[in-house]
Amino acid sequence: MIKKLLIANRGEIVSRILRTCRRMGIATVAVYSEPDGKAPYLREADEAVLIGPANPVQSYLNMEALIGAAQKTGADALHPGYGFLSERGLFAEAVVQAGLIWVGPSPQVLRTISSKSYCRQLAHAVAVPVIPGTLDLLQDAREIVQYGEQHGYPLFVKLDRGGGGKGIEVVQSAAEAEEVFKRASSIGRMAFGHDGCYLESVVARPRHIEVQFLADGFGNCVCLSERECSIQRRHQKIIEEGPSVVVTPEERRELFERTRRLVLRMGYHGAGTIENLRAADGQFYFMEINARLQVEHPVTEFLTGHDIVQHQLEIASGERLPFQQDHVTLRGHALEARVYAEDPETFFPSPGTISRISFPAEDGGLRIDHALADGFVVPPFYDPLLAKVIAWDQTRPQAVARLAQALRDFRIEGVKTTIPSNLKILEHPRFLEGDFTTAFIHEMLGEKTTAGI
Numbered sequence: 001m002i003k004k005l006l007i008a009n010r011g012e013i014v015s016r017i018l019r020t021c022r023r024m025g026i027a028t029v030a031v032y033s034e035p036d037g038k039a040p041y042l043r044e045a046d047e048a049v050l051i052g053p054a055n056p057v058q059s060y061l062n063m064e065a066l067i068g069a070a071q072k073t074g075a076d077a078l079h080p081g082y083g084f085l086s087e088r089g090l091f092a093e094a095v096v097q098a099g100l101i102w103v104g105p106s107p108q109v110l111r112t113i114s115s116k117s118y119c120r121q122l123a124h125a126v127a128v129p130v131i132p133g134t135l136d137l138l139q140d141a142r143e144i145v146q147y148g149e150q151h152g153y154p155l156f157v158k159l160d161r162g163g164g165g166k167g168i169e170v171v172q173s174a175a176e177a178e179e180v181f182k183r184a185s186s187i188g189r190m191a192f193g194h195d196g197c198y199l200e201s202v203v204a205r206p207r208h209i210e211v212q213f214l215a216d217g218f219g220n221c222v223c224l225s226e227r228e229c230s231i232q233r234r235h236q237k238i239i240e241e242g243p244s245v246v247v248t249p250e251e252r253r254e255l256f257e258r259t260r261r262l263v264l265r266m267g268y269h270g271a272g273t274i275e276n277l278r279a280a281d282g283q284f285y286f287m288e289i290n291a292r293l294q295v296e297h298p299v300t301e302f303l304t305g306h307d308i309v310q311h312q313l314e315i316a317s318g319e320r321l322p323f324q325q326d327h328v329t330l331r332g333h334a335l336e337a338r339v340y341a342e343d344p345e346t347f348f349p350s351p352g353t354i355s356r357i358s359f360p361a362e363d364g365g366l367r368i369d370h371a372l373a374d375g376f377v378v379p380p381f382y383d384p385l386l387a388k389v390i391a392w393d394q395t396r397p398q399a400v401a402r403l404a405q406a407l408r409d410f411r412i413e414g415v416k417t418t419i420p421s422n423l424k425i426l427e428h429p430r431f432l433e434g435d436f437t438t439a440f441i442h443e444m445l446g447e448k449t450t451a452g453i
Contacts, residue, residue, distance in 0.1 A: 001317045002026055002077040002101060006070040007045075009081030010060060012387060013293070015041045015371045017079055020309040029073045031066065033059035035379040041371045047073050054381045060084045063091050067098045077101035077316065079309075083383060086292040089114060103316040105270045105291050113266060113289050117160045117198045123286040126261040131277060131285040133200035144177040147199055157181060159188045160196035167191065168235055170202075203285065205437040206277040208232065209244055210290075211259045212300045214271050214311050216321045221263045223256035224308075225300045225330055229275075231425060233347060233441040238418070239425055240296040241335040242303050245396065245434035246278065255284060256325070262286070271297075271312045280437075295338065295388065298367060302334035302392040333399040334392040337407060337422040341384040344421040351380040355414035360406040365392045365399075368406075378415050386417065396434070400426055 004027040007014050014030055018041060021028045030045035035054045042048040049069040052059035059065065061084060070078055078095050080086035086104070089111035095102045104110070113119050117137050120130045132151065137160055138144065148155055148171065157180050159167030169184045171177055185195040208229040215221040228244035229237045247255070259274045266289075273290040297308045306328075311321070341350045354376045359368050370387035378386065389410065391403035404426045407419050428444060430436050 001319075002103075002313055004029065004046075004073070004075045004077070005103070005313070006031065006066070006073065006075040006078045007081060008060070008066045008078055009084060009086075010036055010039065010371075010382065011385060012369045012371045013081040013295075014039075015044060016369050017081065017309055018044050020307055020313070024310060024313065026313065029069065029075050031060075031069050033381075035377065035381065038376065039371055040373045040376070049073060054379065056084070056381065060382075063094050066091075067094060067100070070095075070100055071098065075100065077103055077313075079103040079312070080292065082292050082295055087114065087290075101316050103270070103312050105268050105272065109266055109268055110291055113268075113291055115160050115196075116158065116162070116288055117196065119289055120198070120286070122265060123262060126265050128258045128262055128286045129284065131200045131203060131287060134198050137196040137198055138181065141178040141181040144171055144181060144199060145174045148174055148177070151201055154202045156200040156202055157184045157197050158200060159184060159192060159194075160198055161192045161194040162188065167197075203277050203279050205280045205439060206230075207244070207246060207436075208237075208275065208287075208438055209247060209255070209278050209284065210273045210275045210294075211255050212271070212273055212294070212297065212308070213259050213263055214308070214315065214321060215263050215268050216315050217269050217318065218320045219264070220321045220324070221260045221268075222321055222323065222325050222328060223259050224306060224328055225303045226252060226255060227296055227299050229296065230436055230438045231431070231440055232438060237296065237338065238441070239335060239337050239422065240299055241333065241396075241399075242299045243330055243333070251282075251284070258284075258286070262289070270315050271308050295385070296336050298369060298388065298390040299334045299336050302367070302390060303330050303332065304328055305331070332392055332394045333396040334390060335399050335403050336388050336390045337403055337426070338385060338418070339387045339389060339407075339410070339412075339422070340418045341378045341386050341415045342418050343416045344418050344424075347418070347421075349380065349384045350416035351378045351384070352415040353377050354412060356411065357413070358409075358411040360389075360409035365402055366390070366406050368410075372412075386412070397432070400432065 006029040028045045030048045031051045051065040085091040092102045093107035155171045157169045167187045169180045171180045188195040212224045227242040229240045231239040275287045277285045367390040393399040
């Protein structure tokens with residue numbers, strides 16, 4: 001088993017991983033940039049190492065600094081959290097070459113599945129339906145026009161190695177093809193060092209359904225649950241829940257079987273998520289693989305009682321999954337609301353100093369994942385996620401009510417937060433009825449959207 005773990009990240013996910021490590025008796029090392037020097041989790045870890053200045057390129061994206069911190073402190077393993085370098089095959093390879101255990105899928109798997117086009121080809125090869133579009137990368141804008149003439153518009157041009165909602169462009173007509181192709185390619189070169197793009201037809205008014213899985217090194221793959229992630233803005237999630245109100249038991253079994261086929265074919269070890277779109281006609285399409293711990297993993301932990309971080313650490317240590325698919329039981333309903341330091345109307349970032357904070361009381365059905373305290377400075381350099389409020393109860397209406405009450409009891413002063421917008425969503429009649437798509441935020445705010453997306 002891993003003896004000492006370095007957590008190569010910042011914010012609430014560090015506190016989350018520390019919690020499991022303490023329970024498992026694993027020593028911990030936290031890292032921090034200069035503006036994060038007073039982060040509360042630095043006191044929770046056994047050791048803390050400064051890795052650089054505010055610029056993430058010089059700190060949380062600095063592979064040499066992170067590996068150096070692990071070696072300096074005698075850590076034998078590294079957990080990348082989510083974001084930053086968590087899905088970077090080059091970093092995973094450097095970690096392994098340094099003699100450390102990488103908590104995640106192998107460097108080889110990360111390198112291959114970093115190509116979304118490759119993942120679409122892989123899904124097609126194992127008979128998992130993909131969103132209609134191109135399997136190969138686009139060579140020029142003429143291919144967009146040709147596809148549009150055959151299948152119609154609008155279309156999505158997506159970056160082969162994009163992420164976080166970046167590099168998704170809409171083509172409404174042939175006249176826009178050249179400009180959109182050039183813009184998407186340019187974003188790819190600047191943000192991800194790769195300008196490859198592929199094409200997808202727009203799935204009108206979809207729902208975003210993802211499957212959480214665990215896979216060990218002994219050929220075992222277990223799906224824990226599906227999560228509904230349709231409440232999102234700019235392709236980034238705000239509220240997640242599980243199970244989905246539209247997924248039947250038969251559809252759940254089929255989604256799980258599709259997931260296992262994909263995961264076993266790619267030789268994946270660790271925790272991960274298969275993301276799907278559900279079309280208005282009920283058809284499910286594979287969209288992409290998230291090869292890391294997801295922000296919304298607590299939803300599944302509430303539903304199943306499984307500690308996903310613990311299983312990550314066990315699998316990385318070479319252990320076999322201690323349970324099989326028929327041992328997984330879904331219990332009740334759970335939702336997670338992400339609390340961002342953003343204006344609740346415009347969603348523009350709102351950095352600053354938290355002058356006062358008070359949390360709702362946690363219990364068996366309420367969990368707050370955060371790394372906050374009075375006087376904590378929310379820097380402008382990183383993702384503005386402050387906390388996650390996760391609620392569970394026997395039924396969806398009860399869980400929604402518990403989450404809404406917790407958000408009303410959550411007080412953060414000094415910065416603007418998205419708590420008011422979260423409450424607006426939770427109280428909306430369509431949300432309460434379970435009648436929504438990925439267009440919900442646009443429609444709720446009275447904004448125009450593209451083909452129901």
